[in-house]
Amino acid sequence: MGLISLLWGIVALLWMVLALVPVIGITNWLLIPFAAVGAVIAAIGILFTRREHRGRAKAGLILNGIVIVVAAIRLSMGGGLI
Template sequence: MLNVLSVLIGLFALLFMIPAFLPFLGIANWLLVPVALFGALIGMLSTRNSGRNFCLLVAAFGALRLFLGGGIF
């Protein structure tokens, strides 16, 4: 059950992270990366690893976008 919740949190973060890849909307990643990391934390409590890995991947993409945009763009 926790794995499903983790995947749902990761999908939520990914869904809202897609528009954050546009210029001047990248600041939304400051909110979405912690959401994805929270999903990874919930995924760590599960016996399966797929939800945790998916949330970590989403958080990594958001962090990469923040790094490339200088934290704002």
């Protein structure tokens, strides 16, 4: 679960960089639920793995959290459209 959430977070982060382009900013509406699913996978990975193996899940949770926050800020700056 940790590796999946980490890879999910990397994909979401790359998508977020693409969505920072002004005309493509509307894709943030799809990016936020995508990153939220990655955060849920990371949370499950943190809860159900041994303490020694939680690093990747924590990293995935942090990456997905950053993507959600930045995408929400970007949507609020563009009025939800741009």
